[in-house]
C-alpha cells in the first residue's frame with residue numbers, strides 16, 4: 549500500500565473497523581500490547597509483511613511473532629501440544645511467546661517465519677490488541693513499532709515520533725504496562741528459552757518443574773530439541789551472478805531472468821515477499837547450487853542481501869549456517 553499520512557485511530561468500534569479495513573488491504577497498523585506497541589500486518593500476506601520491514605528500515609529478516617486472539621486461533625496455524633496447552637492455560641493472554649511447528653495448511657507467509665517450519669505465536673493481554681485481533685479474525689505479525697535500531701515504543705506518541713508518514717495508521721491506546729518484550733519459549737523435543745522477557749523465567753520453571761535450558765548459539769543448535777533461528781537452503785548459494793553455471797539453477801531479479809525471478813520489474817518489495825518461497829522451491833529441485841542475480845543494496849534490498857549472504861556462508865556438517 550502507498551503511505552502518506554498516518555491515520556490516528558481512536559480506540560472505538562469505528563477506529564477498530566477502520567484498522568481492520570487497512571489490515572485487510574495489506575496495510576500496517578501500530579497497536580498497543582501489554583509489552584510494547586507492535587507494528588501489525590496480516591501474517592498471511594507476504595507483501596504486507598514486507599511493508600513492516602520497509603517501514604522499520606530493518607536491514608535483516610528474522611522470524612516475526614504471529615499475534616492471535618486465543619488458543620483456538622493459535623491452533624489454526626501451529627501444531628498444538630499438551631505442553632502448549634498447559635502453558636497457554638497458565639500464561640495466556642500475556643507476555644509469553646510459544647514457538648511451535650507450523651501447520652502445513654496454515655497459510656502463513658514465509659516472510660513471517662523467515663522460511664522456517666516453525667511459527668512463534670502469542671496472545672496479547674491488552675484489551676485493544678484483543679479487540680483488534682477478534683475483529684480482524686486473523687494472525688498479525690507485529691514486531692515492535694519503531695524504526696530499526698531505536699528503542700521500543702510504549703506510547704502512541706513514541707510510535708509516531710519514529711514512524712509518522714511511514715505506516716498507514718496507529719491505534720491510539722494508552723501507555724503499555726510491561727514495557728519489555730515477551731519471553732520466547734521454543735517447544736521442540738524439549739522446552740528451550742529463546743529470549744527472556746516480560747514473563748519471568750522463574751514462573752515458567754515453576755510450572756515446568758525443571759530448570760530451563762537456554763540452548764547454545766541460536767544458529768547452531770547443540771541438541772536436537774533446539775530450534776534453528778535462520779533458514780538456509782541445502783544448495784550452496786553464489787551471489788552477484790548473471791548466469792547459471794553447470795549444475796546451478798538461477799534466481800533472477802530485474803534484467804537477469806532466472807528459473808524463478810524475484811521481481812522482473814526490479815521491485816524490491818515484491819522481491820522480499822517472494823524470497824523465501826523462491827529459495828525453498830529452487831532448493832527442492834535438488835540443484836547443487838543456486839546462482840543469485842545482483843540485488844541492489846538499498847531499501848528492502850539490504851535485508852534481502854543480508855539473508856542471501858548468510859545463506860551463502862559456509863555450513864557445518866549438519867547443514868546449518870555457520871556463525
Ligand code: AMP
Pocket residue numbers: 610611612613647661664666667668690691692729730732742743775776777
Ligand atoms: P519481535 O522482534 O519481538 O517480534 O521478536 C521476534 C523474535 O522472535 C525473533 O528475533 C526471533 O528470535 C524469535 N522468533 C520468532 N519466530 C521464531 C521461530 N520460528 N523460531 C525461533 N525464534 C523465533
Ligand code: MG
Pocket residue numbers: 691692700
Ligand atoms: Mg524491537
